[in-house]
């Protein structure tokens with residue numbers, strides 16, 4: 544089982560969009576679970592599963608197995624979002640460091656891939672997710688503020704050294720017609736070998752997921768952005784084998 548936590552301190556960078564599309568791709572290859580840990584419950588919305596009070600907050604400590612729902616897609620399950628997950632950061636403060644890791648361990652035999660849609664927070668929840676993750680996948684927009692957020696995360700992770708095997712950022716919402724995007728993408732990837740090569744373009748079709756309530760790969764499988772999500776998954780799978 545590979546646990547991929549999709550995280551950024553910064554909001555609106557494409558965490559949920561990435562989780563929904565990449566989990567759909569991984570489900571074509573093996574049993575996949577999405578854990579919607581964001582109180583906004585946007586991943587659950589895209590999968591047309593209702594958020595559930597009892598799927599979050601203190602209820603997770605009773606075990607995750609009973610919280611799992613099927614989605615409309617084969618091989619793809621979901622732990623729905625819950626507004627009570629807004630309290631998780633505080634609930635984890637007094638818990639031993641490896642709590643989320645321990646909670647996920649019994650699911651390792653059931654799933655090849657587990658994707659966590661993490662909220663944009665710097666709370667104790669993020670620290671626990673760093674400890675649990677095999678890969679921390681960080682979507683970034685090629686803008687100075689987004690890159691600044693990545694540098695903040697990198698410094699924080701260094702302080703928690705040994706907790707995470709691999710951090711893999713990638714650029715999303717890329718528009719190569721903009722000189723700023725072209726410059727930041729090439730400069731930053733040169734200095735940071737951990738960056739994945741695949742770029743996800745800014746595309747109206749991706750935004751349309753909100754209307755379709757489906758992964759992009761379901762309603763527009765031949766769109767160039769859909770091909771890029773496939774490529775991103777392949778690159779991530781290879782990176783993960785190298786890193787572990």
Ligand SMILES: Nc1ncnc2c1ncn2[C@@H]1O[C@H](COP(=O)(O)OP(=O)(O)OP(=O)(O)O)[C@@H](O)[C@H]1O
Pocket residue numbers: 553554555556557558559560561581583585662663715716717743744745746747749750751752753
């Ligand atoms: N490649 C893309 N092209 C066009 N729009 C995109 C792309 N990626 C994400 N978006 C849009 O950007 C918005 C934010 O995306 P998303 O909800 O995935 O970000 P997020 O990081 O999960 O946000 P939050 O921090 O609020 O959880 C959404 O409206 C989404 O449709």
Ligand SMILES: [Mg+2]
Pocket residue numbers: 558559560581583585660
């Ligand atoms: Mg989100």
